[in-house]
Amino acid sequence: xxxxxxxxxxxxxxxxxxxxxxxxxxxxxxxVLPIIMLFIFGFGLSFDAKHVKIGIALEDRGSSAxxxxxxxxxxxxxxxxxxxxxxxxEQALADGDVRAVIIVPNDFxxxxxxxxxxxAQALIDGTEANLSVIVEAYALGAYAKFLTRERMERGSSAIxxxxxxxxxxxxxxYNESRMTRNSLVPGSIVLILAMIGTLLTTLVVARExxxxxxxxxxxxxxxxxxxxxxxxxxxFLLGLGAATLCAVVAKYAFHVPFRGSLTAYYLTASVFLxxxxxxxxxxxxxxxxxxxxxSIALLSSFLPNFIFSGVLFEIDAMPLVLRALSYLxxxxxxxxxxxxxxxxxxxWTFLVKNMAAIGALAxxxxxxxxxxxxxxxx
Amino acid sequence: xxxxxxxxxxxxxxxLTSTMSDPVGRVVLFIPPVVQFIMFSFAISQExxxxxxxxxxxDVGVEGASLMKSFMVEPVFKEIVNVTSYRELDSALENQxxxxxxxxxxxxxxxxxxxxxxxxxxxxxxxxxxxxxGALGGYVQQIAARFGATPKIETSSERGLIVRRxxxxxxxxxxxxxxxxxxxxxxxVGMIVSATSIARxxxxxxxxxxxxxxxxxxxxxxxxxxxxVALATISAIVILLLVVFGFGTPLLGPLWLFMLSxxxxxxxxxxxxxxxxxxSTTQQQATLGLFLFxxxxxMLSGFATPVENMPEWLQFxxxxxxxxxxxxxxxxxxxxxxxxxxxxxxxxxxxxVAATTFSCAAFMFKRRME
Numbered sequence: 001x002x003x004x005x006x007x008x009x010x011x012x013x014x015x016x017x018x019x020x021x022x023x024x025x026x027x028x029x030x031x032v033l034p035i036i037m038l039f040i041f042g043f044g045l046s047f048d049a050k051h052v053k054i055g056i057a058l059e060d061r062g063s064s065a066x067x068x069x070x071x072x073x074x075x076x077x078x079x080x081x082x083x084x085x086x087x088x089x090e091q092a093l094a095d096g097d098v099r100a101v102i103i104v105p106n107d108f109x110x111x112x113x114x115x116x117x118x119x120a121q122a123l124i125d126g127t128e129a130n131l132s133v134i135v136e137a138y139a140l141g142a143y144a145k146f147l148t149r150e151r152m153e154r155g156s157s158a159i160x161x162x163x164x165x166x167x168x169x170x171x172x173x174y175n176e177s178r179m180t181r182n183s184l185v186p187g188s189i190v191l192i193l194a195m196i197g198t199l200l201t202t203l204v205v206a207r208e209x210x211x212x213x214x215x216x217x218x219x220x221x222x223x224x225x226x227x228x229x230x231x232x233x234x235x236f237l238l239g240l241g242a243a244t245l246c247a248v249v250a251k252y253a254f255h256v257p258f259r260g261s262l263t264a265y266y267l268t269a270s271v272f273l274x275x276x277x278x279x280x281x282x283x284x285x286x287x288x289x290x291x292x293x294x295s296i297a298l299l300s301s302f303l304p305n306f307i308f309s310g311v312l313f314e315i316d317a318m319p320l321v322l323r324a325l326s327y328l329x330x331x332x333x334x335x336x337x338x339x340x341x342x343x344x345x346x347x348w349t350f351l352v353k354n355m356a357a358i359g360a361l362a363x364x365x366x367x368x369x370x371x372x373x374x375x376x377x378x
Numbered sequence: 379x380x381x382x383x384x385x386x387x388x389x390x391x392x393x394l395t396s397t398m399s400d401p402v403g404r405v406v407l408f409i410p411p412v413v414q415f416i417m418f419s420f421a422i423s424q425e426x427x428x429x430x431x432x433x434x435x436x437d438v439g440v441e442g443a444s445l446m447k448s449f450m451v452e453p454v455f456k457e458i459v460n461v462t463s464y465r466e467l468d469s470a471l472e473n474q475x476x477x478x479x480x481x482x483x484x485x486x487x488x489x490x491x492x493x494x495x496x497x498x499x500x501x502x503x504x505x506x507x508x509x510x511x512g513a514l515g516g517y518v519q520q521i522a523a524r525f526g527a528t529p530k531i532e533t534s535s536e537r538g539l540i541v542r543r544x545x546x547x548x549x550x551x552x553x554x555x556x557x558x559x560x561x562x563x564x565x566x567v568g569m570i571v572s573a574t575s576i577a578r579x580x581x582x583x584x585x586x587x588x589x590x591x592x593x594x595x596x597x598x599x600x601x602x603x604x605x606x607v608a609l610a611t612i613s614a615i616v617i618l619l620l621v622v623f624g625f626g627t628p629l630l631g632p633l634w635l636f637m638l639s640x641x642x643x644x645x646x647x648x649x650x651x652x653x654x655x656x657x658s659t660t661q662q663q664a665t666l667g668l669f670l671f672x673x674x675x676x677m678l679s680g681f682a683t684p685v686e687n688m689p690e691w692l693q694f695x696x697x698x699x700x701x702x703x704x705x706x707x708x709x710x711x712x713x714x715x716x717x718x719x720x721x722x723x724x725x726x727x728x729x730x731v732a733a734t735t736f737s738c739a740a741f742m743f744k745r746r747m748e
Contacts, residue, residue, distance in 0.1 A: 047687070096710060167496045168498075168501055175505025312509065
């Protein structure tokens with residue numbers, strides 16, 4: 001026979017389960033939101049810049065200047081538009097019509113004829129910080145390519161080379177196809193599980209505190225631990241369900257490699273979900289009000305997970321205080337674990353270290369919840 | 379007609395007083411925006427700095443050592459980890475102790491000094507770091523090019539392609555992300571004010587009172603939308619003042635353009651919120667509905683990565699996304715000083731989206747009330 005404690009726990013889980021399945025909004029978050037998020041990270045976000053719109057202002061109408069323009073237009077990185085003068089091109093840059101302007105001065109062909117490397121100017125829109133670095137590298141590359149070709153055509157070594165003396169062989173390890181999608185899609189799973197674990201739990205439990213049904217349940221034979229487990233287990237399982245969905249969609253719809261094992265995948269997901277649901281339970285136990293609880297969940301879960309996961313933003317570039325703070329958020333460890341499981345494989349030393357960190361944070365959150373629940377009732 | 383306007387104004391007044399007198403309402407309206415703004419403005423950066431890189435130098439000659447030295451002085455790198463074997467290199471990379479590993483092969487010095495041969499170095503980047511790895515690869519290339527160029531070209535640096543970065547010459551991430559931040563915060567405030575408003579009244583029971591009042595459904599929607607727009611505009615102004623005086627980023631375009639686009643944008647966003655609110659029966663549903671709309675809309679706006687990096691069909695699909703247009707307006711006004719004409723063009727899609735979402739909210743609301 002089952003012990004009465006266990007039976008009560010099962011009844012609580014069953015009750016919670018029925019509640020989830022009767023409210024379409026919770027199911028939307030558990031199963032539709034993951035697909036939307038994966039879709040966004042798979043298609044909508046990308047660091048791969050191609051066909052960047054640039055403007056070329058030709059002040060020199062010679063054939064060499066035109067050849068220079070063609071070099072830019074011919075690469076898949078740029079779509080080059082022609083501007084008759086410098087000020088029109090600069091206005092287009094200010095209006096955001098183009099991301100960069102290349103100005104070819106009127107002595108361009110002449111300098112080249114003299115056998116010197118001609119100068120040209122590149123104005124880059126610095127408001128797209130990341131894009132501007134890439135555009136700069138592409139532009140310098142295109143210029144070097146143009147010079148090399150001119151030298152070959154003229155058969156002279158008179159034109160001093162500007163770049164490309166050291167050959168740099170670049171290899172993108174773990175992501176041979178160089179698709180940022182392979183790293184962004186696993187990274188988005190952090191946000192999905194955090195939303196299910198923290199946001200959903202916060203909303204549900206805060207609502208029960210607000211309405212007083214939490215106290216009503218606790219007035220019955222149900223103990224505090226059973227109560228907490230009865231809330232934790234259903235959302236934990238819902239999270240694991242969403243994690244399964246994410247892995248399937250990532251692998252079969254987005255063709256992200258899955259090089260690790262399912263054991264590693266589910267182990268890390270479980271530890272992270274414990275931390276996420278623990279956080280949700282704690283927030284909702286501390287503040288009864290749904291509106292405040294959801295605002296806090298948004299501030300302490302969605303945004304930090306978005307920023308501190310390091311998926312889209314660089315943790316290394318943050319000020320020291322924030323870098324230190326990032327160690328307190330499970331997302332930091334989970335995002336790199338997920339990327340490792342998908343792209344590298346079972347690198348156990350790395351994974352175990354990260355899991356231990358998440359586990360420590362999870363136990364702090366859960367212990368705090370137990371303490372808080374007890375003090376709330378006294 | 380006159381009576382109707384009077385009723386709407388009364389409803390707006392009631393809405394404003396009830397929100398401002400409610401401590402919860404005040405907290406939701408002003409604390410999260412300020413916290414977000416401060417946190418985001420320091421945290422958000424895609425700049426590649428303070429990185430750790432491993433170098434395996436197999437070259438015993440002078441050139442290899444001097445190349446290493448030129449890597450060491452680069453501000454991009456915080457630490458150069460010297461490794462002695464490929465095994466050590468692989469493990470540093472796998473455990474994310476370093477983001478990239480550079481190998482200087484043993485014939486490097488010899489090749490530098492023999493004409494006709496090109497010295498080669500290998501760079502292995504951690505592909506897990508989508509943003510960092512790509513940018514770092516570019517930096518290594520630039521450093522190598524500079525190293526190669528120094529002894530050979532005596533002419534001044536005014537030769538070749540001279541690159542200037544406009545609008546943000548020092549590539550400060552905070553400047554680049556400022557317009558996006560303003561946009562996100564306005565969106566969050568607008569959505570929170572509107573999405574829970576009707577659902578909250580329904581849950582608290584005060585909704586029935588509104589229904590039996592002489593207000594028509596259309597008047598209720600107008601009143602709710604207008605008061606939410608007013609509240610969100612106040613917090614938008616607070617944020618603008620913070621940007622201009624706190625961070626010293628001047629408003630480069632006319633103020634009226636900022637206000638007009640903000641009002642249009644907030645109307646569009648708030649009507650989406652009212653629509654979500656009118657189809658949900660509880661606050662919980664409204665909040666979750668908001669979460670289904672807001673993160674996708676923000677992420678598909680060009681905030682994190684540029685819109686032009688998306689596949690073309692997706693760029694087309696984001697045309698009805700109001701966040702995308704507001705972001706163009708704010709970038710133009712706050713960072714580039716774009717021409718009035720180019721900004722005014724974005725007001726057209728914003729106005730169309732606002733009109734559409736308003737009609738949807740009014741329609742849904744009318745159906746729910748009957």
